Structure formats: C-alpha cells, structure tokens
Amino acid sequence: xxxxxxxxxxxxxxxxxxxxxxxxxxxxxxxxxxxxxxxxxxxxxxxxxxxxxxxxxxxxxxxxxxxxxxxxxxxxxxxxxxxxxxxxxxxxxxxxxxxxxxxxxxxxxxxxxxxxxxxxxxxxxxxxxxxxxxxxxxxxxxxxxxxxxxxxxxxxxxxxx
Numbered sequence: 267x268x269x270x271x272x273x274x275x276x277x278x279x280x281x282x283x284x285x286x287x288x289x290x291x292x293x294x295x296x297x298x299x300x301x302x303x304x305x306x307x308x309x310x311x312x313x314x315x316x317x318x319x320x321x322x323x324x325x326x327x328x329x330x331x332x333x334x335x336x337x338x339x340x341x342x343x344x345x346x347x348x349x350x351x352x353x354x355x356x357x358x359x360x361x362x363x364x365x366x367x368x369x370x371x372x373x374x375x376x377x378x379x380x381x382x383x384x385x386x387x388x389x390x391x392x393x394x395x396x397x398x399x400x401x402x403x404x405x406x407x408x409x410x411x412x413x414x415x416x417x418x419x420x421x422x423x424x425x426x427x
Contacts (some may be wrong), residue, residue: 314341318362320369326360326383326422328369332390339388348386355390 306312318336319411320326332355343351343364352373353360359373364386373381 318367393419
C-alpha cells in the first residue's frame, strides 16, 4: 500500500481552505449529506456495494449469494473498526482482509491451533441474519509483554486511550 506524501496531503488540505482563512464550504447540503453518511457508517447500516474477491491461488468457492452477503458483512466489519476477520461459513473458517476486501485463505481450526491477527469474527448465514462480533480489547492488566509487542504497543506503557 502506497501512502500519500506530505505534499499530497497539504494539497488536499489546501483545496478546502481559502487564502483569507475561511473554510471553503461549497455546498451546505454536502456537509449534511456527509453527516448522514457518517451516522449510517457508525450504525453499521452503510453498504458500499463493493465486491469481495477471493485471492488468487486460494481454493475456496463461494456462491454469488454468499459473496453478496460477505460484501455486506465486510462493510459492517469495516464500520466497526475491524481490519481482519474470520468468517465462519459452511463448516469452515475463512481469513478475510477487510481493507482489501479479499478472502486470503481457509483457516485451519485444528485442535490447539492459535489464530492471530484476527480482530473480528462473523458467521455468514445466507438463510437469515449474520452476527458480527468485534473482539473486545483485553484489559491492560491482562496483557503481557509478548502480546503487547504483537499488538504494536509499548510494553512499558499499558494505559489505553
């Protein structure tokens, strides 16, 4: 993933600020529309309609209705802040990258196997309702140094914002 340069970010910022310091609000309705979209996203009811794909070389087959439902679930997971989720479907678990909207692999749920890097779990039920659950962060007292290192947090400062 290529990140924008600081110059690109300033260019975008500059497009919304006038030289006299006043904000350049072209359309008051646009701000209201954005607020409505933000509320829908926070409620998890905003659907992008963007498809979910299966990464090349991954031996997973999903029907069109399953892919459509998975697309809606990925939208909900993204709105909830998840970036990687396990999707339980037809007796198997799939590793889905929420940001790239791709099924990366089938997870091996053999006894004793530990899955890492997953921050959301969902059951894809094409018959009825799907349940999305974003795993809560463990309490700071429950974190050890190796877990904090994996989470990219400072091992000396376990206070949560």
